[in-house]
Amino acid sequence: MKKISEIIFLLSLVSWTSYGAVNDFCVADLKAPDGPSGYPCKPINEVTADDFVFSGLVEGNTTNPFNAALTSAFVTDFPGLNSLGISAGRLDIGKGGSIPMHTHPGATELLILVEGEITAGFMTPFHLYTKALKPGDVIVFPQGQLHFQVNSGNQKATAFLAFSSANPGAQLLDLLLFGNSLPSDIIAETTFLDVEQVNKLKARFGGIGIVSS
């Protein structure tokens, strides 16, 4: 009967850990409010393999004015990512399409090109870091840097994305500037754009409020 006592002994070693403790993993309880470091942990006895798997990082529908589609696999899609500092996405850009300028304030992005050609890059004041990527190329956009992706080839392009956060935010420049209630005169003053240009884009992106009071 050595087996039973061995298991009990080994269990006693394991009982150290509360079966899936803070340091090993913490699957998100998505029904609870999130906090600065992620969601509270789901009870370990409710965790299943499905918490660690996401299905659906497939080609998106690019029949839109941008000829582009983005698909995400973030913590809200797949709770096993909680607090692990990583997530994924897929990018499909049709011929002539592009992804507009944006930043991820809380994550570095890695783009792996698998099909077609994408010209991508990011900018700092006075410097541009850009390249026309071929399949098998990987590019990194460091956290918080303004960047863009343009299909520069003759066919559709596909890329996989990874982010250094379980829940990366995306800040599209046009929505930041033209999609909210920021008054046109303040936009013009702080961007040096002409007011006519500002109003034209506010009309396009749904922004309200023409002048500050």
Next chain:
Amino acid sequence: MKKISEIIFLLSLVSWTSYGAVNDFCVADLKAPDGPSGYPCKPINEVTADDFVFSGLVEGNTTNPFNAALTSAFVTDFPGLNSLGISAGRLDIGKGGSIPMHTHPGATELLILVEGEITAGFMTPFHLYTKALKPGDVIVFPQGQLHFQVNSGNQKATAFLAFSSANPGAQLLDLLLFGNSLPSDIIAETTFLDVEQVNKLKARFGGIGIVSS
């Protein structure tokens, strides 16, 4: 009708982010219990500009025995600071006044002098780092170091403070030693102060318990 589909497409990019996710900001829900990394996040649709603004970092009332006043702008005063690793304060010290020795175990402090003269510094064993500051001078007290601020000029002095934590604790040396129930004989033994001195200050700062049992 290009506009609608553009907004929908852009929305789909933005829907990545759950509108203000973990990585972008997390305004404190001050009614919930806090945790090691701060407070849980307030639902994003309840967040307003007022969460990111604090009013009242103005001159404090210095008509007290210390000729000094401290005003704080911490996460409990202004929930937008939650988990952002920064907070602010204001210090007013009348002529002849001072702020007693203290530490912030969880934050570095930066002091910007705007009026008057303050002599401030911190100590390590055998080293003293101190300077008489003029308006426009900035001094840093690294996290956890014992430090002090004395009005060394002929007029009132005013400084703004910044801390590398949304909720810095302040540990005043006199309260640590003389404001609680630590027995006088243990204080004397572990500080080398005379017992008479200890009892005198315990009487002044409200400490109880004269000798250990």
Next chain:
Amino acid sequence: MKKISEIIFLLSLVSWTSYGAVNDFCVADLKAPDGPSGYPCKPINEVTADDFVFSGLVEGNTTNPFNAALTSAFVTDFPGLNSLGISAGRLDIGKGGSIPMHTHPGATELLILVEGEITAGFMTPFHLYTKALKPGDVIVFPQGQLHFQVNSGNQKATAFLAFSSANPGAQLLDLLLFGNSLPSDIIAETTFLDVEQVNKLKARFGGIGIVSS
């Protein structure tokens, strides 16, 4: 009546801190669900000295097939450790006993030998770092490295342990491989062990599931 106003003034300094705020300490409320950075904080007025003390890091019962015992002092045993990045344990290994191969995915371990002789070490591919330890020797097993401890002396051995996490997980290799439902053929394929060996150990450690479907 200077005393009262002094205390009030000092209190006003202290009121900055919400009496034991986020940055100073956060005793675990073990009844609440934990999160990625630990448990929510217990209200400060319910905190007592007992939250910071654990009793019972004494010799364990080694009358088992392994001649060994492990005793732990983790956050679930003593809530004052919450979020402080440290915890403790005690190891007793009888003559001829040992602790099987394991990893702590979320913590570095420090072992202080106080009695007897333990041969301990960890491995990286192609390198072995091991030593026969005498009382007064300290060895470190960096986070996530596979390691072992064997009583290599002629008497019982005792060691104290410290971990760089308040709640370190322990992953015993035999339980990982043979204690769950991982099919024998997959184990054999991915470890190069013979299937007979796998089945023998699955029988011993309680694993179920002989072949994958």
Next chain:
Amino acid sequence: MKKISEIIFLLSLVSWTSYGAVNDFCVADLKAPDGPSGYPCKPINEVTADDFVFSGLVEGNTTNPFNAALTSAFVTDFPGLNSLGISAGRLDIGKGGSIPMHTHPGATELLILVEGEITAGFMTPFHLYTKALKPGDVIVFPQGQLHFQVNSGNQKATAFLAFSSANPGAQLLDLLLFGNSLPSDIIAETTFLDVEQVNKLKARFGGIGIVSS
């Protein structure tokens, strides 16, 4: 001769720390290359009080087209800030002046208004968080968010700034878009600005390269 042995004993306690170790502070050796967590530490015996003090956070010269001036107190100005996660600045904006749209990818910014009126804010897609600030108001711009500051009063305005990094980067939107070699057609495609507008601003901000090849 008790004194000497006491000091020697106390010294032995202190010798633990290598006199100013990793965890207490690490003044920047600005002549060495920096790394991901800051500059290497200056030898402790070369550290002086001046390393922890910066002089010159005074009113800047605002006689320029923007009626504005920024003064900084960062680690490169004052090496005691190294790795402490905080730095400071001062902002002077003349009547009618403003600071253009920008982000700090690696730091949260706190602005304390001391004189005049500044309207400041930041944007997320579809939301604007802004307020007209009075002296004594503090506003926070979370890390990586696009933000602006406009003098909305009838006189000059002065503010002190704090950042949650010893060396915060500043990314001015106009320089990112128009100050480098990013081709006009790519800018137009990824921002929806008209090409004429793009070329006008490239001419103004020094950007080169009209179209991509």
Next chain:
Amino acid sequence: MKKISEIIFLLSLVSWTSYGAVNDFCVADLKAPDGPSGYPCKPINEVTADDFVFSGLVEGNTTNPFNAALTSAFVTDFPGLNSLGISAGRLDIGKGGSIPMHTHPGATELLILVEGEITAGFMTPFHLYTKALKPGDVIVFPQGQLHFQVNSGNQKATAFLAFSSANPGAQLLDLLLFGNSLPSDIIAETTFLDVEQVNKLKARFGGIGIVSS
């Protein structure tokens, strides 16, 4: 001549940042020794777009006994990743092939399946989390967990990998146990494997040293 002074003013804002400072990005100087948080930063004027791009994440050569190939894009391959907490890889497994059990002590791994079928999973004591993955499925292996990948389909399988570290270590279980000088009797004692099994695998994986002295 407004343009020049505008640029000079904007430059003065930018001069805050030392042109690509600590907080924005820090491209690895791979010729310098690395440190706990990565490599020292390459001087910003030597940084080019190529530092942020890696070419060659293409199909590897699987004509080996394992029918498998791994290709990496880590900081040592592409210095722009330095300190950004992310890296990439590609996995090709021929029919019948597999990747043996291993851990990454310092990184979570995300696997995106793009072709074929892979059965992958990780284990904790008593629990197995595994799934047969189809193209478009993503699975996460939390940091430090022992995991495996088996081609369970009828064709070759391809996956892209992302890691939550710029330089993830890989600890192959067979090399840890059988590839170094760890004596067979200690292996047997601490793994419960039969000595014959141990010696057989030591012969296969190059380990030396049969018994401990």
Next chain:
Amino acid sequence: MKKISEIIFLLSLVSWTSYGAVNDFCVADLKAPDGPSGYPCKPINEVTADDFVFSGLVEGNTTNPFNAALTSAFVTDFPGLNSLGISAGRLDIGKGGSIPMHTHPGATELLILVEGEITAGFMTPFHLYTKALKPGDVIVFPQGQLHFQVNSGNQKATAFLAFSSANPGAQLLDLLLFGNSLPSDIIAETTFLDVEQVNKLKARFGGIGIVSS
């Protein structure tokens, strides 16, 4: 000849990691200057088992006025600890002895009592957390809190210590106040101690400088 190609294949997996990379461990090169996150890494081929072992955490010499001795095992003693966030010490206190008030600004301390009785505790303003410890008791002093240890038993006492830093600093209160050049009048003003008491202790602890100029 399967063996060779297997090893080569396995090597190719391992070659990912540069043999002991950033994320697995980084043994200190103590001859190089340290930085904010520790010392640069020693080349992996120079690392030996001795880097991970420290010998000498034995009873110290307590024949001094304090009847006490402290022995340390920090990164400067044992370079394998570098960046692992943990270190150790040993405390011997003779009958009637004590360790004076001190803080560790950069580390939480855990004390495991193994022999005798120690009364230990830490203070916050208005609260004292203390207990008379018996062998087998563990107490935690959270980072930056002022604490003390007194032998409250009838025999010598021995304890092992662990710290949540590889290189914890120790700030002895008496040396901070009385061991340097801080002028007596500033000490008196900012501590409320009588000047006579201050001068008496400055004489004892070697402090210089009687009054500020």
